[in-house]
Amino acid sequence: MKWFEERLELKKFNEKFLTKTFPSHPTYLLGEIALFSFISLVVTGIFLGLLYEPSVRLVPLFHAMVPAAYASVVNMDMKPMGMIIRRIHHWSAMLMISSLILHFLRIYFTGAYRKPREINWLVGLALMGISLGAAFTGYLLPYSQFSVTATSIAYYMVKSIPWLGGWLSRLIFAGEFPSTAMVPRFFFFHVMLIPAVIIALIGAHMVILVKQKHTEPASNIGRPEAKGGKRLIGIPIWPEQAAISVPFFMFLMFALVLLATYVPINVIELYGAPSPGTPVMRPDWYFLWVYGFLKLIPGDLSVTIFGGKITPETIGGVIFPGTVFLILALIPFLDRWKEPQNYNSNPLSRPFMTAFGLGGGVFILMTAVSGYIDVLHISPRAMLAYTIIATIGVFAAVYAVLSARKKKTSH
Ligand code: HEM
Known part of the structure; x- marks a missing residue:
């Protein structure tokens, strides 16, 4: 330790960061669950990356010629540990999205987004959007019938954006749908670009959090130790909170392995490789709101403004989710406060x-x-x-x- 101390001044680091207080309230673990799920996604994703082939060249599989991406995932499922790691990866994505939605709800309903935490609210929203992007790009990679159908819906949504649609759809989908360069491009988005942006955003989220401190749970209002919300009541990150978080992470991993062992997910062998017929397929639950809204819009609704055509795809796939995110982004600026709000509120009093x-x-x-x-x-x-x-x-x-x-x- 002395050797390390002389070189890295660990004591200073310990005093500055590891003594930070973590509030003792279970809802504050939701952000941690999202973080743990992301770590699990990266680790399992590295393993999958070693077996996956990002290409649509045709290769033989069970006496048929199928795209190499599809064949590599079917082969992965037949390898020792291949199927279980693929399932852990997929279940981790579910856990990350569910926990970040619950984390978002905790922040919203307790008013933890209010001054001075508006910036972290916006960083969080960006994390939510980009995490949905990670899930979406992941769906295409096995290149099954389901992947191609789901991606084609998104392609027509992007293409329907007035003025920019043609250019944007070629940029994202690597040409006209379905282009042979689409799988390598989505692979790059899924394993490089999106994880890099997520890591940068999580870093910013955590730096802002350390700088601003957590909010104080509403149950602590009136406790003299809290000094009117200026001091956080809780336990230091090291070693007390770590003694909770590390076993908690292990427990989550155990739950994910158990789920992956007994509950199959995205069984691409059931969908099969892409074929000319387009079966009716619904997206995963976290995209259902966009898909469902599309179904509510009359199919013949279309308006032309300044030469740009707005179709049901534009309204359902772009304007609707864009407006939802815009309203969410504006919330801390509409619910404005002069003084910093360091206590969470009881939702029943708002x-x-x-x-x-x-x-x-x-x-x-x-x-x-x-x-x-x-x-x-x-x-x-x-x-x-x-x-x-x-x-x-x-x-x-x-x-x-x-x-x-x-x-x-x-x-
Ligand atoms: C990948 C996604 C995310 C990760 C890994 C993450 C992680 C975390 C963690 C570990 C904390 C501290 C513990 C806690 O308060 O729960 C936190 C706090 C916070 N997060 Fe997130 N978060 C994510 C997404 C979001 C989203 C979607 C929002 C809201 C739109 C958001 C807004 C905030 C705010 C405002 C705080 C400070 C809360 C307080 O002081 O009470 N985060 N985040």
Whole structure:
């Protein structure tokens, strides 16, 4: 230790960073789960990268000629450890997206995005968008029937962007769909560009977090040790929090291995290699809201503005998710505060923001359900009406109940 201390001044590092306080509240572990899942994705992804072939050249597989990308994933599934690592990779992606959505909900409903944490909220939103991009590019790589169908939907969405669509779609999809250069390009996005951006953004997220400190859980309001929110109540990162986080990470890995062992995921052998027929396939749950919203828009709706054509694909695939992200980005600037807010709020004492969040959540859920209107035998018009009624109904009911509660408690 002395040898290292003389060279690296570890004591100074310890005093500066490892003594930082981590709040003792389980909801603060959600961000850590997203972080752990990302680490698991990188480690398992390195293993998969050694076996995967990013090419669509035709190769023999079980007496048929199929794209090399597809054949390499089927071969991977037949290798010792190949299938389990592929499943752990996929389940880690599910865990990362679920935990970052829950982490986002914790930040939103407790108001942890308020001054001075607006920048970290925006960095977090960028992480959410780019993580969805990682999942999307990953789907194409096995080059199964499912991959090609899902990618073609996205291709037509990007192509429908007025003025820029043709250029952007060629840039992302490496030419007209389906181009032979698409798989290598998506491979580059998935294993190089997107992970590099995620690592840079997580780094920025953590540096800002260390600088600003965590918010104080609402349950600590009034505790004198918190000094009005200026001091964080919790435990130091090293060794106490590490003694919780390391076993917790091991437990998560254990859960992922168990899941991967018993629950198959994205079984590409069932879909088969791409063929001319396009089967009806729904995207994964986290893209269902965009897919479902597309189903609610009349197919013949189209407007031309300054020579640019806006089609249902533009509205459902670009304008709708873009508006949702824009509203989310504006939240800390609309819910403005003069003084820094270092305490989290109890969601029950924020009638408007809680009602807005729950109403918005119901709207997104209903658009996701709309992805199944063909199975549910509901017309797009009726579904749109149910979606609007449910959204406004939940917003109004929550707002009324919480406002009455606030009035009662303030008396
Ligand atoms: C890959 C995605 C993400 C990772 C790995 C991540 C990681 C973390 C971690 C470890 C923390 C500290 C623990 C905690 O407060 O839970 C944190 C805090 C924070 N995150 Fe994230 N996060 C991600 C996405 C997001 C998203 C989507 C948002 C919101 C749009 C966000 C906004 C914030 C904010 C505002 C804080 C400070 C919270 C406080 O002080 O109470 N993060 N993040």
